[in-house]
Amino acid sequence: MRVALLGFGSVGQGVARMLGEKDLPLTLTAVADSKGGVINPGGIPIPELFSRKTKTGSCGDPGVSAMDIVESDAYDALVEVTPTNIATGEPALTHLRTALGLGRHVVTSNKGPIALAHRELMDLAAAHGVALRYEATVCGAIPILHTLEHGLLGNEVRALVGVMNGTCNYILTRMEDEGLTYDQALGEAQEMGYAEKDPTYDVKGLDTALKLVILANTVWGTEAGLADVQVTGIDLITPEAIRLAMDEDVAIRLIGEAVPSKGLLRVSPRILPRSHPLLVEGTLNAVTVVTDMAGELTFIGKGAGSVETASAVLGDLLYIRERYAGRP
Amino acid sequence: MRVALLGFGSVGQGVARMLGEKDLPLTLTAVADSKGGVINPGGIPIPELFSRKTKTGSCGDPGVSAMDIVESDAYDALVEVTPTNIATGEPALTHLRTALGLGRHVVTSNKGPIALAHRELMDLAAAHGVALRYEATVCGAIPILHTLEHGLLGNEVRALVGVMNGTCNYILTRMEDEGLTYDQALGEAQEMGYAEKDPTYDVKGLDTALKLVILANTVWGTEAGLADVQVTGIDLITPEAIRLAMDEDVAIRLIGEAVPSKGLLRVSPRILPRSHPLLVEGTLNAVTVVTDMAGELTFIGKGAGSVETASAVLGDLLYIRERYAGRP
Numbered sequence: 001m002r003v004a005l006l007g008f009g010s011v012g013q014g015v016a017r018m019l020g021e022k023d024l025p026l027t028l029t030a031v032a033d034s035k036g037g038v039i040n041p042g043g044i045p046i047p048e049l050f051s052r053k054t055k056t057g058s059c060g061d062p063g064v065s066a067m068d069i070v071e072s073d074a075y076d077a078l079v080e081v082t083p084t085n086i087a088t089g090e091p092a093l094t095h096l097r098t099a100l101g102l103g104r105h106v107v108t109s110n111k112g113p114i115a116l117a118h119r120e121l122m123d124l125a126a127a128h129g130v131a132l133r134y135e136a137t138v139c140g141a142i143p144i145l146h147t148l149e150h151g152l153l154g155n156e157v158r159a160l161v162g163v164m165n166g167t168c169n170y171i172l173t174r175m176e177d178e179g180l181t182y183d184q185a186l187g188e189a190q191e192m193g194y195a196e197k198d199p200t201y202d203v204k205g206l207d208t209a210l211k212l213v214i215l216a217n218t219v220w221g222t223e224a225g226l227a228d229v230q231v232t233g234i235d236l237i238t239p240e241a242i243r244l245a246m247d248e249d250v251a252i253r254l255i256g257e258a259v260p261s262k263g264l265l266r267v268s269p270r271i272l273p274r275s276h277p278l279l280v281e282g283t284l285n286a287v288t289v290v291t292d293m294a295g296e297l298t299f300i301g302k303g304a305g306s307v308e309t310a311s312a313v314l315g316d317l318l319y320i321r322e323r324y325a326g327r328p
Numbered sequence: 329m330r331v332a333l334l335g336f337g338s339v340g341q342g343v344a345r346m347l348g349e350k351d352l353p354l355t356l357t358a359v360a361d362s363k364g365g366v367i368n369p370g371g372i373p374i375p376e377l378f379s380r381k382t383k384t385g386s387c388g389d390p391g392v393s394a395m396d397i398v399e400s401d402a403y404d405a406l407v408e409v410t411p412t413n414i415a416t417g418e419p420a421l422t423h424l425r426t427a428l429g430l431g432r433h434v435v436t437s438n439k440g441p442i443a444l445a446h447r448e449l450m451d452l453a454a455a456h457g458v459a460l461r462y463e464a465t466v467c468g469a470i471p472i473l474h475t476l477e478h479g480l481l482g483n484e485v486r487a488l489v490g491v492m493n494g495t496c497n498y499i500l501t502r503m504e505d506e507g508l509t510y511d512q513a514l515g516e517a518q519e520m521g522y523a524e525k526d527p528t529y530d531v532k533g534l535d536t537a538l539k540l541v542i543l544a545n546t547v548w549g550t551e552a553g554l555a556d557v558q559v560t561g562i563d564l565i566t567p568e569a570i571r572l573a574m575d576e577d578v579a580i581r582l583i584g585e586a587v588p589s590k591g592l593l594r595v596s597p598r599i600l601p602r603s604h605p606l607l608v609e610g611t612l613n614a615v616t617v618v619t620d621m622a623g624e625l626t627f628i629g630k631g632a633g634s635v636e637t638a639s640a641v642l643g644d645l646l647y648i649r650e651r652y653a654g655r656p
Binding site for chain 2: 018022024135141142143146147150151152153154155275277280281291293294295296297298299300301302305307308310311312314315317318319322
């Protein structure tokens with residue numbers, strides 16, 4: 001299967017590196033970042049991408065744009081891993097619409113278009129007989145969407161509850177373990193590369209809210225948006241609150257919850273007992289799925305990271321290849 | 329899809345009850361327990377099975393045997409949930425061979441045939457273009473096989489480590505929480521219905537070893553058997569050992585480990601730090617999958633139970649129906 005890759009940041013580089021290192025039935029035929037692109041129907045030599053990026057700041061030539069690639073015949077599946085824009089979803093939304101409209105499969109880690117236009121994009125994919133998959137948009141390396149789609153067939157999913165943002169979880173864990181203030185823990189997270197320079201998107205709970213919207217719309221077929229989620233972040237949590245929780249043998253975590261029977265979509269700091277399966281440390285993510293037959297199932301894994309997110313992208317690509325080639 | 333059910337104990341009754349309660353695209357056309365069977369191509373009224381079982385001790389008529397059903401034309405998929413025989417796999421092994429040989433799909437919770445003859449049975453299924461699925465053989469409601477098969481495509485699985493027996497985990501948790509001796513905790517587990525009258529199979533680690541063999545052969549294509557597993561049970565663990573562990577802020581759990589690079593298949597009591605994701609309480613199961621790209625992923629859920637195991641069986645049936653009907 002011929003793969004075009006849009007975005008050559010952390011996730012895109014992880015995908016390219018794994019395609020180079022692993023012997024997978026996938027050929028990278030086009031790549032673009034925001035400054036340029038390259039198309040090579042015979043397969044792109046992957047080390048060249050990295051050396052060009054180092055030398056010129058772009059993996060490609062300024063004369064080839066992302067849209068040139070999307071509109072080309074050079075690929076069967078588009079991998080869209082450009083940065084998330086939560087207001088408009090662009091330019092990813094246009095990339096996705098165009099590729100699906102041309103009858104190409106799409107795999108993305110970009111939360112913007114999936115949170116904003118899930119129904120429209122899924123309908124477009126179905127109308128063209130292709131797949132749109134987005135495992136990498138929620139909880140990094142945890143294959144939660146695959147599990148909900150295949151592993152729990154026949155179950156009614158009654159609730160989804162989870163620690164879905166590694167940055168917040170790292171900050172709270174450090175406040176707990178070392179008695180740091182929020183600002184100290186945030187500074188440390190920024191030094192470690194776990195938090196952005198402008199941490200708003202993570203610490204105010206928006207990233208968790210987007211993931212919750214994507215999960216809820218996928219599982220229940222709803223058309224919820226960010227505005228439907230009650231969101232409280234972690235930026236007002238004090239060392240005193242953390243200490244009080246520790247004295248009571250509980251801990252504070254930023255939890256996303258979706259409970260359709262209550263019409264509830266909420267992101268807020270919550271108290272968890274010490275033995276609770278969702279009480280994970282550091283940058284880990286954890287999601288509990290509450291079902292009618294299988295009971296409560298909890299999935300724990302790395303919520304971010306270049307190779308970890310690439311794992312979700314490659315898993316989707318290989319699943320599409322297997323499924324659409326009809327291999328049982 | 330027409331379903332034949334062999335076995336009407338805890339799992340079989342769970343499957344029948346869920347087929348009766350839920351609106352699934354599956355029709356129960358034949359059922360047998362060890363004393364009799366019933367075939368009804370138009371669909372069996374499920375409440376009648378339970379009332380006949382209560383009145384006569386069997387869900388069917390003595391004139392209809394399990395093998396009559398296996399050899400009949402009354403079904404598309406066989407659900408084999410008779411008790412596990414770890415020495416011969418019978419009678420389930422013959423049921424599976426016959427059904428697959430007739431070109432019927434098979435779903436089973438029976439560890440015997442899968443641990444003893446995985447390769448032979450998978451080859452037989454492939455030769456007849458049908459599916460053999462056995463999610464319910466390992467870790468109850470946790471869809472670990474689906475996850476390994478679909479959610480982690482492209483990953484190299486380097487190790488599988490887990491708490492795979494709820495009975496042992498319940499006993500160890502009670503020794504920890506209440507300071508009980510092994511015999512006291514076992515007695516309590518028997519009263520609660522979590523342990524058999526003869527608990528050997530669970531407490532000596534054999535059940536965990538069988539699950540490890542099934543997981544390893546599935547993931548790595550090996551042909552390991554029970555004899556390849558180093559097995560130590562939990563029956564010699566003293567309250568002193570438990571107390572010592574608690575003093576050190578660690579806990580003892582029965583852990584199954586498969587690490588192909590070391591040729592290791594081992595079941596033994598191990599020490600886990602308090603914050604370890606595998607440190608689950610009571611009858612829960614937990615499995616960690618160590619991969620090259622996705623890192624370590626841990627899955628926690630109910631390891632046993634009538635409806636929980638039925639969830640795994642029904643998930644497999646619906647997956648087969650979807651996959652073999654070619655729906656993308």
